[in-house]
Amino acid sequence: xxxxxxxxxxxxxxxxxxxxxxxxxxxxxxxxxxxxxxxxxxxxxxxxxxxxxxxxxxxxxxxxxxxxxxxxxxxxxxxxxxxxxxxxxxxxxxxxxxxxxxxxxxxxxxxxxxxxxxxxxxxxxxxxxxxxxxxxxxxxxxxxxxxxxxxxxxxxxxxxxxxxxxxxxxxxxxxxxxxxxxxxxxxxxxxxxxxxxxxxxxxxxxxxxxxxxxxxxxxxxxxxxxxxxxxxxxxxxxxxxxxxxxxxxxxxxxxxxxxxxxxxxxx
Amino acid sequence: xxxxxxxxxxxxxxxxxxxxxxxxxxxxxxxxxxxxxxxxxxxxxxxxxxxxxxxxxxxxxxxxxxxxxxxxxxxxxxxxxxxxxxxxxxxxxxxxxxxxxxxxxxxxxxxxxxxxxxxxxxxxxxxxxxxxxxxxxxxxxxxxxxxxxxxxxxxxxxxxxxxxxxxxxxxxxxxxxxxxxxxxxxxxxxxxxxxxxxxxxxxxxxxxxxxxxxxxxxxxxxxxxxxxxxxxxxxxxxxxxxxxxxxxxxxxxxxxxxxxxxxxxxxxxxxxxxxxxxxxxxxxxxxxxxxxxx
Numbered sequence: 153x154x155x156x157x158x159x160x161x162x163x164x165x166x167x168x169x170x171x172x173x174x175x176x177x178x179x180x181x182x183x184x185x186x187x188x189x190x191x192x193x194x195x196x197x198x199x200x201x202x203x204x205x206x207x208x209x210x211x212x213x214x215x216x217x218x219x220x221x222x223x224x225x226x227x228x229x230x231x232x233x234x235x236x237x238x239x240x241x242x243x244x245x246x247x248x249x250x251x252x253x254x255x256x257x258x259x260x261x262x263x264x265x266x267x268x269x270x271x272x273x274x275x276x277x278x279x280x281x282x283x284x285x286x287x288x289x290x291x292x293x294x295x296x297x298x299x300x301x302x303x304x305x306x307x308x309x310x311x312x313x314x315x316x317x318x319x320x321x322x323x324x325x326x327x328x329x330x331x332x333x334x335x336x337x338x339x340x341x342x343x344x345x346x347x348x349x350x351x352x353x354x355x356x357x358x359x360x361x362x363x364x365x366x367x368x369x370x371x372x373x374x375x376x377x378x379x380x381x382x383x384x385x386x387x388x389x390x391x392x393x394x395x396x397x398x399x400x401x402x403x404x405x406x407x408x409x410x411x412x413x414x415x416x417x418x419x
Numbered sequence: 420x421x422x423x424x425x426x427x428x429x430x431x432x433x434x435x436x437x438x439x440x441x442x443x444x445x446x447x448x449x450x451x452x453x454x455x456x457x458x459x460x461x462x463x464x465x466x467x468x469x470x471x472x473x474x475x476x477x478x479x480x481x482x483x484x485x486x487x488x489x490x491x492x493x494x495x496x497x498x499x500x501x502x503x504x505x506x507x508x509x510x511x512x513x514x515x516x517x518x519x520x521x522x523x524x525x526x527x528x529x530x531x532x533x534x535x536x537x538x539x540x541x542x543x544x545x546x547x548x549x550x551x552x553x554x555x556x557x558x559x560x561x562x563x564x565x566x567x568x569x570x571x572x573x574x575x576x577x578x579x580x581x582x583x584x585x586x587x588x589x590x591x592x593x594x595x596x597x598x599x600x601x602x603x604x605x606x607x608x609x610x611x612x613x614x615x616x617x618x619x620x621x622x623x624x625x626x627x628x629x630x631x632x633x634x635x636x637x638x639x640x641x642x643x644x645x646x647x648x649x650x651x652x653x654x655x656x657x658x659x660x661x662x663x664x665x666x667x668x669x670x671x672x673x674x675x676x677x678x679x680x681x682x683x684x685x686x687x688x689x690x691x692x693x694x695x696x697x698x699x700x701x702x703x704x705x706x707x708x709x710x711x712x713x
Contacts, residue, residue: 223602248604260599262592273592276585277604331604 174201175235177222177252177335177365182230182240184214184221184389191217192228193389197367201334204361206376207369208400209386210409215369216257218386219337223247223254234335249277253333257340257369259320263313267304267323270312271295274327294330302326302356318349325356335365342375354379424557426678427671432563434670435570439628440643441650441662442573443621446614447498448648449657450594453506453615454513456520458647459640460527461497461619465490465626466635467535469542480545486627487569494623495616497527502615507608524640531637539636548631562631569628573621578659580617590614594657653693655703664704669693 179197183190192214199205207215221228224244232240239247262270268291275295291308299305302322307315312323321341328336341357342350350372357368357379370376376383376397383400385393393403400406440462447453469486476482501523509515544562551558581587593600593610601607629639650669654661672692676685697703 225598225602243606243608244598244601245604245606248602254602256599260596262595262599264595265588265592269588272585273589273600273605274603277606279585327603 175334175365176200176233177235177367178231178233179218179222180231180233182218182221182228182232184217184226184228190389192221194230195386195389195391197384197391199335199365199367201365202362203366204357204379204381205367206380206383207367207386208371208373208376208383209392213386214389215386216339217389219254219339219367219369222337223252245277248331248333251333252335252337253328253331254337255321255324255328255339255341257343259317259324261312261315261320261323261327263311265312266309267299267312267315268295268308270323271298271327271330275330277331292330294332298326298329301329301359303352318345318353321345321353322356325360329360333364336360336367338366338368340369340371342370342372350375421556424555425559426674428554428557428559428563430671430674431667432560432567432670433674434667435563435567436625436629436632436643437646437650437670438570438663438666439566439573439625440622440647441654441666442570442577442659443494443618443625444647444651445654445657445659445662446577446618446621449651449659449662450590451611451614451618452513452656453510454517454520455498455501455506455619456517456644457497457501457524457527457640458520458619458622459642459644460524460531461494461622461640462626462629462643463531463635463637463640464497464527465494465623466542466630466639467531467540467626468493468623469627469630470535470540470635473542478545479543480547483545483548483627483631486630487624490623490627491620492623494626495620498615498619498622499612501619502612506615507611510611524644528637528640535637537637539634541634542630544631566628566631569624573624574659574663577617577621581659586613649693653696653703655705658703658705661703661705 177197177199179195182192182195184192195218207218209215217226220226222232222239224242224247228240230240231238234250234252237250239250239252242250262273265273272295275292299308302325304319304323304326307319312320315323325336325338325341342353345353354375357366360366380397382395383397384391385400385403385406387409392409393400393406440459443461444455444458447455447458468490469483472486472489473479473482476485501520505519505523506516509519548561548565551560552564553559581591589600589605590610590613593605593607597607600610625643626639646669650662650665653669654663654665669689673685673689676688680688
């Protein structure tokens, strides 16, 4: 991976990389309807490479649906532009191959396959059938590196189904790394984790987000305060507020619909 | 003793035919969840392939060896066409799939009647498969031994493909979690097509095999389709090892029942056994943890 640098915290604006030409994800007027109900209603989002953006909001705000729409799992209207390439309307696996990767709310790994095989599928999704009939003996360097980054070197041969919950989440992130995703869309990566696992995950996020476009859905406000460089608040399918954690928390609209109603929301 | 061995082998032999018929289904129905009523007609197509090949290559031995890959190809291509033209539009509508593939089965039967005529045709078995060998005094027909061997080879090939190759891992990954496979960049379309090709191809091979033990008619498939589904369901959907156990268990049971009663009563007894078994264990012998199939 490229040199990971800790991102400065508490910036007033979503910044991202200041040098060169950073990659970006530009979401415009994204809308998703389920039987007439607008679950996502004209969402605009800009996430720049190097920014660790958190997407927060009350239950049912449409956070997961935004990610589903960007990754093509639900049909949506509007536009999603990944550094000059329009990705909306493409097939799910094509979007993935364009570098847009995601994790799922419930830790989703291929349970009956080993950790290594999980990573291998993500790394080799573009290989053709004939190429895939040969057994390969060596481990790809990228896979090895990912194993090290997610701290699962010792569990490479284990069946993914028996991993601890936190390890499954890390494996999912590792799969994104080996499939060369430069857009990471993470759906509640620390849900159900112990305090230690949260800290480790936060550190992991910082390392990988430094060189990528990262959007994390999270409920835990302590975690958001500690690790977010910028925050977007979603409520009733619309972006309500955007900025640093402090700015967003000070926004009266946000306090009204989200923070004010239940204090520091647990889950 | 001879009788016992004879009956046991008759059961194993029946089981191996069932297994051949069910192996492909365990992929298309078991792994993908597609109810393909035309699977039996893919077998029939494989059987007629053997017949056609023998018209071209008159040496029965050579024609059999050519027929097996040819039957796989014919079955596989039929499967690919069916998947591409019809099934992919209705992956989430099992009932529609059932009706549509039943219609396709009827069309294929009529097509076979038009091309080859209604009377059944025979494929000659090669000389080296004629006759019996003695096993502890019981005569074992060589053709049946060959089918048993062919079933085991197909089984080994399929297991090897699924377990040991990256391609097989990808097929399993798509079954385990479709969404995750897609967001990992795997084209589930391609994986579906390939799975269907292989599953249907195996039906073609099964069709070639049954020409050795009986004549080939346009309705050959109807003899096998129900039993093949029974094997897959009783074995546990998506579980190849379950299908293997179920196929041989059903084969042995059927031959025991048929010997101790009559063919029809034997069949009835067998169905009762299966119904009772599925009442007690609806998930079959083995069950698979997946999101796609309940």
